[in-house]
Structures are given as C-alpha cells and as structure tokens.
Amino acid sequence: MNKIDKVKTFVIEKPIKLDCGKTISNFPVAYETYGKLNDKRDNAILAFHALSGDQFVAGINPITNKSGWWSYLVGPNKPVDTNKFFVICANVIGGCMGSYGPSSIDEKTNKKIGTNFPVITINDMVNVQYNLLDFFKIDKLYSVMGGSMGGMQVLQFVANFPNKTRTAIPIACTASHSAQNIALNELGRQAIMADANWKRGDYLNLENSPDKGLSVARMAAHITYLSKKGLQEKFGRKLQERDDLKFSFDADFQIESYLRHQGSAFVDRFDANSYLYITRAMDYFDLVKEYNGNLSSAFKGNKVKFFIISFTSDWLYPTSENKEIVIALNAAGADVGFIEIISDKGHDSFLLEVPEFLKSIKSFLEANY
Amino acid sequence: MKKEFQIISELIEVNKRVLDVGCGDGTLMKHLHDNKNIDIRGLEISKDNVQKCIAKGLPVIEGNAEKDLEQFPDSSFDYVILSQTLQAFYNPEKVINNLLRVANKAIVTIPNFGYWKVRIHLLLKGTMPITKNLPNEWFNTPNLHMCSIKDFVNFSKQKKFNLFRSLALHQEKVSEINKSNLNLKNFFSELGIFLIEK
Known part of the structure; x- marks a missing residue:
C-alpha cells in the first residue's frame, strides 16, 4: 500500500x-x-x-x-x-x-x-x-x-x-485524567464525528476521510499544549504576510495560519479513528x-x-x-x-x-x- | 565535608531511613548513603541544588519544607535532618512538630545568634551582624527567625521538645551543652546541634 x-x-x-x-x-x-x-x-x-x-x-x-x-x-x-x-x-x-x-x-x-x-x-x-x-x-x-x-x-x-x-x-x-482533559478530548472527538465524511468510522473503506474534523481536533488540542505566555511571545498579534487586516475570515493572524498548518499537516499522518480510540484510552485512565x-x-x-x-x-x-x-x-x-x-x-x-x-x-x- | 555534617552523621546509626530537609547539593545525603548504608531522601527548595542531587543519583524532591513535609506519612523515617534552615521558616514551631511527625528523631542545627562575634558586631559596629554562618545583609537574608542556642533551649523547654543531645560547635570542636555551661556555650559557639526525640 x-x-x-x-x-x-x-x-x-x-x-x-x-x-x-x-x-x-x-x-x-x-x-x-x-x-x-x-x-x-x-x-x-x-x-x-x-x-x-x-x-x-x-x-x-x-x-x-x-x-x-x-x-x-x-x-x-x-x-x-x-x-x-x-x-x-x-x-x-x-x-x-x-x-x-x-x-x-x-x-x-x-x-x-x-x-x-x-x-x-x-x-x-x-x-x-x-x-x-x-x-x-x-x-x-x-x-x-x-x-x-x-x-x-x-x-x-x-x-x-x-x-x-x-x-x-x-x-x-x-x-x-481530569474532567478538564476529558472535556478537551471530547471536543476533539466531536469535531471528528461532526465531519460528514466520518460516516461512523467507515470512511476508511470509502473515498473521503474526515480531514476537516481531525484538523479542527488537532488545532484545538494544539492550543492546549502551549501556554498563554508562549503564544503571546511567539505570535502576539502579528499578521500573516499582510500589512493590515483584510476584513475577512482568512488567516489574518500568524497564530491562525500556524494552527491551520498544524491541523492540515496532522491529517496527512494520522487516522481520525485512531484519534478517537487513543483519546478515549486517556480519558479512561484512572490509576x-x-x-x-x-x-x-x-x-x-x-x-x-x-x-x-x-x-x-x-x-x-x-x-x-x-x-x-x-x-x-x-x-x-x-x-x-x-x-x-x-x-x-x-x-x-x-x-x-x-x-x-x-x-x-x-x-x-x-x-x- | 564540613564538621557539622560529620557530627550529624555520627548521631545516626547505620541502615536507618533518613530524610534530609533542605538537603542542599546533597553532600550529607551522599555521605550517609555511601558510608552508613542509609536509605536517604532529600527535600530541597532550590532548583540548582535539586539538579546537583540528581547528578549524584540521589532521590531528591523539589519542594518547600513548610508546605511539602505534609506529604510524608507519620513515622515514615527514623531520622529527619534540618541543617541551619529552621530560622528561615515562617513558623518554626510548626515545622519542628512536622519533623517529629514524619520521624521519631530530628536533628536540628542552628547558627548561634548569641555567638560573641555576632554580639560584638552589633555592639561595636551598630549594624546587623555578618559572620561565616550568617553571610547575608539584613535586606537579602532568608532568615526570618534568628535565635541563639539559649533561645532554642528555652523554646524547647517551653514547647516540651525533648532535647536528647545538645551539642555546641566552635572551630571544629564539639562539646556537650548542659544546664551549667549553657551561658558559656551560648557565648563561645558558632553552631548548636540538637537531637530531638518525640
């Protein structure tokens, strides 16, 4: 393959x-x-x-x-x-x-x-x-x-x-695993399951994958891996390859562009169903x-x-x-x-x-x- | 290794379980582990010192004795050591009670504020004393509750801490402190070393 x-x-x-x-x-x-x-x-x-x-x-x-x-x-x-x-x-x-x-x-x-x-x-x-x-x-x-x-x-x-x-x-x-972490994982899972391509996980045998859902899940998760101070220092309100706001929903800010990139790079190497299963395993963890x-x-x-x-x-x-x-x-x-x-x-x-x-x-x- | 640590080490029998509170760079911990087969643990507030202990292979927990002693169960150690740190706590009495909770015996050492050089410094210079054992200026000292050997003996009496051994250290020489020589030791010693039992 x-x-x-x-x-x-x-x-x-x-x-x-x-x-x-x-x-x-x-x-x-x-x-x-x-x-x-x-x-x-x-x-x-x-x-x-x-x-x-x-x-x-x-x-x-x-x-x-x-x-x-x-x-x-x-x-x-x-x-x-x-x-x-x-x-x-x-x-x-x-x-x-x-x-x-x-x-x-x-x-x-x-x-x-x-x-x-x-x-x-x-x-x-x-x-x-x-x-x-x-x-x-x-x-x-x-x-x-x-x-x-x-x-x-x-x-x-x-x-x-x-x-x-x-x-x-x-x-x-x-x-x-804390309630906050379960909540954040659930957010990611719901993003995947809300993608029409997910098809209750059967997308693997079909044409299209729930890339958008997985990408949003990754974007949300990625924010949780960083700190407010770290984000502020790295990105602040810096604009992405433009001199001023465009009054649109394109990625005006560098942080938006960065997150979009993180999301789209992730779907190339990760399976949405695996994301569901592994986050579930984390949520169930209670030693x-x-x-x-x-x-x-x-x-x-x-x-x-x-x-x-x-x-x-x-x-x-x-x-x-x-x-x-x-x-x-x-x-x-x-x-x-x-x-x-x-x-x-x-x-x-x-x-x-x-x-x-x-x-x-x-x-x-x-x-x- | 400094004399103070040698004396502390001599107070502890082999094969015991010991917690060193404010263990610094781990010098005493390593000595006890290597020479007396002590099952040793350390608690240390400075990240630099924690790194030094880790590099020596010593089990040290980063933490503040005033908060983090709570995590150790009752009587989980034979001895607990507190070397020249008592004066830096907000509530020394609470800390000693906690030491005696986690261990049956506590070895507490204090820099003696009654030492003649300290007294002379304040008397003649009129400024806060700076000595070998008290190297900081008044504005940057971590010490909140300085005391003399006599203060500590009186404090122990008042709080009913059982002083099993009281030792005075002056220029590498150790001597016992007793009722009759307390004023003298309080004048001529740089350091007091106390073995407290529950």
Missing part, C-alpha cells in the same frame, strides 16, 4: 484479554529501536509515546521525513545517549503507524476495521508492549520513560510489572480508582527508582497533578525524585529543547546506570 507496510513489526500470537472484555490475538505491533542491546542486556529503555506520537522517537521519521518526536532527547550523544542505551519504542495498539488499530484490515471481511475495533485502555497498551521484553529477550529494563500519555503508560507499567524495570521517568502526566482510591498501593513494596518531572507553564498536566504521584510514591515509601522545570513552552515542553529538562534526564540516567 504505502510506506507503512515497511515499518518493523512483530506479531503477538497469544491471546490478550482487553479491559473491555474482548480478547485479541495474532496481531502486529510496530516498533523501532535505537542503539544496541549490550551483552548483559541491561541497557534497554522503553519509551512510550503520547497521543499523536509513534514509534519513531529519534533520527528521521521515515513516514513523515521529519525529525523523530523526541529527537532533542534521544540519539547518539543526546541526553538519552543511544551510544550507551538501547531505546525501544512501539506504536500503541489503536494507533495508525503499523500497530493493530482501526485502520488495520479485518481478515474475515477484508475491510478496514474502523469503529468495530474494541475500545482500548492505557492498561491494554502497556500489557501489549510488555511483550517487547520477551521479543528482545530482556529480563529487566533499565528504564521506562514517557511524557503525557507516555507518562501514564510509565505509571501503569510499573504498577503492572514492578520487577521489570530499574527506573521510571513519568513526565508531565497524571494518575487520573487511583484502579487501586480503590489509594494510589500509593499501586506502588507498595516497589523497588523502582522514580524520577518525576513537571513544567511550570503546563496547564494540561499541571505540577499539582504530577505532585499527587510524588505524594503517593512517598506514602508507599518508594524511591522518588521530583523536579519542576521552569519553561514558558507549556505542556509541549517535554518535546522541545528545554535545557534544564534535558540536563535532568541525562543526569538521572547517567547517575543511576
């Missing part, structure tokens, strides 16, 4: 029971690796991607020909130095970069699965990715790390498999409820060394929510470090060149290896 057929995948044959009650088996998981697994097999780091991410953490993403989403952090001589560490990342199930998801073909009908795909959770994503350890014959990871939804997967991974990693770095995330209202019991007796990072201008997953995790870990007597990084770049800070952030991860990984 296209380049996606060329990504690396491994097939999970055994049945995996999902939280929704359905069981899946014989399905592909797309992954990418960076660096080399050493002889002791103790230098592996599993990175979890966020909502719009994929397995292409570093270097150049072969599908989009753009830099990997964590290329400031991961690579040769980068803070997560792939000359030293073996970094693995898989596309989450429900995703659209080669892993089993709504755009996969149902062999029985020979049609794309669409919204017949089961609703998945963060727990399901993690249980699937756990199979990477077997696949690479790794007994224990050196670290699990991720930001945003990637951070939620880190927390879930450690709760599910406490003896399978030495360290854990959840970044800019939460243990329980506090999973442990009967006591988050610390998720980490009781845990020997993992945690390092939690938040950003001052992140209003989507604010410091207070990250601190809830720190408090729970302290209550469990776990080994935990925490730093709040000063940044004007909002939630997106974890993906950007924020020197203090990059430095803290490098120090943590080097000092504890």
Whole structure:
C-alpha cells in the first residue's frame, strides 16, 4: 500500500484479554529501536509515546521525513545517549503507524476495521508492549520513560510489572485524567464525528476521510499544549504576510495560519479513528480508582527508582497533578525524585529543547546506570 | 565535608531511613548513603541544588519544607535532618512538630545568634551582624527567625521538645551543652546541634 507496510513489526500470537472484555490475538505491533542491546542486556529503555506520537522517537521519521518526536532527547550523544542505551519504542495498539488499530484490515471481511475495533485502555497498551521484553529477550529494563500519555503508560507499567524495570521517568502526566482533559478530548472527538465524511468510522473503506474534523481536533488540542505566555511571545498579534487586516475570515493572524498548518499537516499522518480510540484510552485512565482510591498501593513494596518531572507553564498536566504521584510514591515509601522545570513552552515542553529538562534526564540516567 | 555534617552523621546509626530537609547539593545525603548504608531522601527548595542531587543519583524532591513535609506519612523515617534552615521558616514551631511527625528523631542545627562575634558586631559596629554562618545583609537574608542556642533551649523547654543531645560547635570542636555551661556555650559557639526525640 504505502510506506507503512515497511515499518518493523512483530506479531503477538497469544491471546490478550482487553479491559473491555474482548480478547485479541495474532496481531502486529510496530516498533523501532535505537542503539544496541549490550551483552548483559541491561541497557534497554522503553519509551512510550503520547497521543499523536509513534514509534519513531529519534533520527528521521521515515513516514513523515521529519525529525523523530523526541529527537532533542534521544540519539547518539543526546541526553538519552543511544551510544550507551538501547531505546525501544512501539506504536500503541489503536494507533495508525503499523500497530493493530482501526485502520488495520479485518481478515474475515477484508475491510478496514474502523469503529468495530474494541475500545482500548492505557492498561491494554502497556500489557501489549510488555511483550517487547520477551521479543528482545530482556529480563529487566533499565528504564521506562514517557511524557503525557507516555507518562501514564510509565505509571501503569510499573504498577503492572514492578520487577521489570530499574527506573521510571513519568513526565508531565497524571494518575487520573481530569474532567478538564476529558472535556478537551471530547471536543476533539466531536469535531471528528461532526465531519460528514466520518460516516461512523467507515470512511476508511470509502473515498473521503474526515480531514476537516481531525484538523479542527488537532488545532484545538494544539492550543492546549502551549501556554498563554508562549503564544503571546511567539505570535502576539502579528499578521500573516499582510500589512493590515483584510476584513475577512482568512488567516489574518500568524497564530491562525500556524494552527491551520498544524491541523492540515496532522491529517496527512494520522487516522481520525485512531484519534478517537487513543483519546478515549486517556480519558479512561484512572490509576487511583484502579487501586480503590489509594494510589500509593499501586506502588507498595516497589523497588523502582522514580524520577518525576513537571513544567511550570503546563496547564494540561499541571505540577499539582504530577505532585499527587510524588505524594503517593512517598506514602508507599518508594524511591522518588521530583523536579519542576521552569519553561514558558507549556505542556509541549517535554518535546522541545528545554535545557534544564534535558540536563535532568541525562543526569538521572547517567547517575543511576 | 564540613564538621557539622560529620557530627550529624555520627548521631545516626547505620541502615536507618533518613530524610534530609533542605538537603542542599546533597553532600550529607551522599555521605550517609555511601558510608552508613542509609536509605536517604532529600527535600530541597532550590532548583540548582535539586539538579546537583540528581547528578549524584540521589532521590531528591523539589519542594518547600513548610508546605511539602505534609506529604510524608507519620513515622515514615527514623531520622529527619534540618541543617541551619529552621530560622528561615515562617513558623518554626510548626515545622519542628512536622519533623517529629514524619520521624521519631530530628536533628536540628542552628547558627548561634548569641555567638560573641555576632554580639560584638552589633555592639561595636551598630549594624546587623555578618559572620561565616550568617553571610547575608539584613535586606537579602532568608532568615526570618534568628535565635541563639539559649533561645532554642528555652523554646524547647517551653514547647516540651525533648532535647536528647545538645551539642555546641566552635572551630571544629564539639562539646556537650548542659544546664551549667549553657551561658558559656551560648557565648563561645558558632553552631548548636540538637537531637530531638518525640
């Protein structure tokens, strides 16, 4: 079909029971690796991607020909130095970069699965990715790390498999998705479903995709990844290639043009149904409820060394929510470090060149290896 | 490592669980971890210092002792250390009560405002004292509640904090403080080191 057929995948044959009650088996998981697994097999780091991410953490993403989403952090001589560490990342199930998801073909009908795909959770994503350890014959990871939804997967991974990693770095995330975040995700989903091309998710077998809906969803979400101050400083009221207002609804302002570009670039690489499924998984994430209202019991007796990072201008997953995790870990007597990084770049800070952030991860990984 | 930290370290038995409040760059934490097999945690307000601790592989939480001690459960440590920070809090009494909540024993050190050089400075120069342990000017000092060794002993009596050991430090020399020598120690010591038990 296209380049996606060329990504690396491994097939999970055994049945995996999902939280929704359905069981899946014989399905592909797309992954990418960076660096080399050493002889002791103790230098592996599993990175979890966020909502719009994929397995292409570093270097150049072969599908989009753009830099990997964590290329400031991961690579040769980068803070997560792939000359030293073996970094693995898989596309989450429900995703659209080669892993089993709504755009996969149902062999029985020979049609794309669409919204017949089961609703998945963060727990399901993690249980699937756990199979990477077997696949690479790794007994224990050196670290699990991720930001945003990637951070939620880190927390879930450690709760599910406490003896399978030495360290854990959840970044800019939460243990329980807030009402505000559910609301923002719902806004994105409604934008997609309001697009006449969505056709209850069956567009994959038809001519047109709900590009407009997905684009609006992305535009709205993108605003939430930035801070008011960051937006003001970068764009202010600057006009887009014009000297004055045009008294029309074209993109007069640079910020409008920027958002439109973000929206239209996103639809080229992302599937609208995947967007529905993955945002749903985030909304369902509630580790506090999973442990009967006591988050610390998720980490009781845990020997993992945690390092939690938040950003001052992140209003989507604010410091207070990250601190809830720190408090729970302290209550469990776990080994935990925490730093709040000063940044004007909002939630997106974890993906950007924020020197203090990059430095803290490098120090943590080097000092504890 | 400075003498104060050596004395603190000697007060703590091996294999204990210790919280260092205001752990700075982690020098004492690292010493306790490496030499006494202490399960150590740190709380530190300065981001620069937090980064230094991380680079040493030490588990440090960025936070303010006046707010963030609350997050630690009751009796979750054997010892809690508070080195030369008490005078910077809005409510020192509340902080000590919180220290004794999270640990059974607290080691608190204070720069002694009763030290003769401090007294002489104010007496002769007529300006706020600046010494090795009190290096700031009046307008930029973080210290809100300066006290002398004698003040702290009286305060502990009044608040019924049980001073299990009271030590005075002067020019690398340590000595016990007791009822009969309190005025003398209060005059000749730069630092007071107190082991408080619940």
